[in-house]
């Protein structure tokens with residue numbers, strides 16, 4: 221692998237992390253004269269539908285995305301030995317899950333600064349007809365103070381009229397909206413909005429809003445609505461935004477455009 225990548229101008233460095241089907245390594249790009257991240261996928265170790273359905277979809281989508289809050293994919297390389305390498309922009313400061321683990325509940329201004337960037341990234345995606353379908357803290361990386369959304373494995377391009385409903389369960393149960401968990405045909409954009417609510421809750425409370433170890437019980441908790449720990453002193457405006465995002469009825473849940481205009485986010 222090292223020789224193959226070197227021949228393409230990338231000097232491999234340390235391992236940054238591992239996913240279910242991949243290993244991500246740091247590398248130095250001789251062409252760009254900067255460090256990059258390379259996701260290495262071994263075709264032999266992944267299920268057929270990942271190679272034939274999700275991966276081509278991901279590649280098609282990521283090559284069209286260009287936003288400061290989304291990890292840029294520079295190129296894809298295929299080795300003769302059946303490895304696929306995605307050369308990406310590097311985010312050196314970990315993901316926001318680890319950040320919250322380290323820092324504990326974030327003060328509102330810090331949570332707002334991060335969440336605003338997630339809103340920008342998701343707004344750009346939805347506006348381009350792309351739904352992410354796996355929004356979670358581990359997929360929001362940090363480069364200094366800049367949030368960079370990544371992992372478009374489950375992303376989907378919506379048809380031009382954007383009327384398509386989905387039945388597919390994607391992503392993590394802890395971040396899944398009630399309609400997604402129940403397999404009810406749903407608007408995936410509204411599923412993304414729910415997951416953003418879970419992310420905002422984690423930023424502010426450093427814990428999960430719902431316990432996902434028992435799904436029927438979790439569905440019940442979701443219907444009852446979210447409650448925030450009183451001792452954290454979370455403002456009324458922020459609680460209002462959390463309730464809007466974690467609205468169990470998807471038809472009442474706001475679009476990303478409406479979310480972006482919420483007073484908690486437009487506050488200086």
Ligand SMILES: Nc1ncnc2c1ncn2[C@@H]1O[C@H](COP(=O)(O)OP(=O)(O)OP(=O)(O)O)[C@@H](O)[C@H]1O
Nearest residue numbers: 236237238239240242244257291308309310311371
């Ligand atoms: N562009 C990047 N810059 C820095 N680190 C990255 C980058 N992309 C991924 N990583 C690191 O590599 C790890 C594995 O990433 P990858 O996208 O392959 O899998 P995952 O999404 O975490 O797992 P899974 O595929 O099982 O959902 C991540 O947790 C992250 O820490």
